[in-house]
Amino acid sequence: MxxxxxxxxxxxxxxxxxxxxxxxxxxxxxxxxxxxxxxxxxxxxxxxxxxxxxxxxxxxxxxxxxxxxxxxxxxxxxxxxxxxxxxxxxxxxxxxxxxxxxxxxxxxxxxxxxxxxxxxxxxxxRREIVIDKLYRVDDGDKFVLALPYDGFRVSFTSINPHPVIGIQYGDYEINQEIYGKEVAPARTIAYEAEIEALRKMGLGLGGTMENVIVYNDQGWMNELRYPDELVRHKILDIVGDLRLAGFIKGHIVAVKSGHSLNTTMAKKLYEAFCK
Missing domain, CATH: 3.30.230.20 (lpxc deacetylase, domain 1)
Incomplete structure (x- = not known):
């Protein structure tokens, strides 16, 4: 314990x-x-x-x-x-x-x-969330699974139709050493064509080329820290969103997931273990 x-x-x-x-x-x-x-x-x-x-x-x-x-x-x-x-x-x-x-x-x-x-x-x-069976949330072709596992591991598949992105896969044990080296430095991402629309919505007003990696139809506009930085940041996000449920002992498997599905899983686990 x-x-x-x-x-x-x-x-x-x-x-x-x-x-x-x-x-x-x-x-x-x-x-x-x-x-x-x-x-x-x-x-x-x-x-x-x-x-x-x-x-x-x-x-x-x-x-x-x-x-x-x-x-x-x-x-x-x-x-x-x-x-x-x-x-x-x-x-x-x-x-x-x-x-x-x-x-x-x-x-x-x-x-x-x-x-x-x-x-x-x-x-x-500490009250840990020990995954004891399969938990699943879906949204069309997107899903998040939580499976029994002795540790905390995240496997993420990102599928993006844009040729610059394509399919990226990451699989990491989440502990201080591995997370610090492989996940923590991965930055948030934006598509150049969407930036103006986001700003009209009052979003992304603090975004710069120093804190966002940006891609357009020609490629990446700034230097990447990892070739697969996008999926690593997706893993960073799901680790943060799931912390809203608590500390999880289990294997998280996600495909095309974002904040909506991440937090849906967090709510499902919170209801099951913390109520």
């Missing part, structure tokens, strides 16, 4: 929100056992909190959004992915915006922040 953890000290970061485009000040703070991951809105009267749990997911349009008592936080998946890989159960995220900073478009910066703060074990057992 594993014990719960929190940060050993607080650590801060200042950046810009990917979709909002506004400056964000964020401080990760230690928290007591059974607090979970909570966003604390320092910019609002009374500093209301939004708990990062599957039952609070309200939107998955281009990012994962959680909401509690009318207070929203969106694009939380990269930060949540780092908490999952680093094994952090409890943290207060003091933040003055409704979106965490995008950093370099990956979860590498957040992982480094958590490493800088250090971890601390708490005298309370």
């Amino acid at each position: 594993a014990y719960q953890t929190t940060l050993n000290s607080e650590v801060s970061y200042v950046g810009v929100g990917l979709h909002s485009g506004v400056d964000v000040h964020m401080t990760l703070q230690p928290a007591a056992a059974d607090t979970g991951i909570v966003f604390v809105r320092s910019d609002l009267p009374g500093e209301p909190q939004v708990a990062a749990k599957a039952s609070n997911v309200t939107s998955t349009l281009r990012a994962t959004t959680i909401e509690e008592n009318g207070i929203k936080m969106f694009t939380i998946e990269h930060l949540m992915s780092s908490f999952n890989a680093m094994g952090i159960d409890n943290c207060r995220i003091l933040i003055d915006s409704e979106e965490p900073p995008v950093a370099d478009g990956s979860s590498k910066v957040f992982m480094e922040l958590i490493q800088k703060a250090g971890g601390k074990e708490l005298p309370q057992l």
Whole structure:
């Protein structure tokens, strides 16, 4: 049995929100056992909190959004992915915006922040989600499976009709070492032809060539960190979205999944194990 953890000290970061485009000040703070991951809105009267749990997911349009008592936080998946890989159960995220900073478009910066703060074990057992049978969610030809497995592993197949992307497959054991080397540096992706439409919708306002990898009909417009960076980022996202259910012991198999299916699985597991 594993014990719960929190940060050993607080650590801060200042950046810009990917979709909002506004400056964000964020401080990760230690928290007591059974607090979970909570966003604390320092910019609002009374500093209301939004708990990062599957039952609070309200939107998955281009990012994962959680909401509690009318207070929203969106694009939380990269930060949540780092908490999952680093094994952090409890943290207060003091933040003055409704979106965490995008950093370099990956979860590498957040992982480094958590490493800088250090971890601390708490005298309370962790409640793990131990997959004991097949769980499945589908949306047409897209699906996510959760299977019994001694560890936490993610296998992801991305199928994109664009010739620049095509079919990409990634399969990783998710632990601090492998995630830090193979998954955390993978950045978020955009198709150049869609960027203007996204901005008219009020999305992607903080996106730049420094925090988003962009492709067009000729190829990639910036240098990739991995030839299959897209599918690695898809794995980063699903690791973050599933953290909303808790810590999972199992094998996740996903095909063409996005935030909607990811969080549907998170809700299914949360209902089965955490209610």
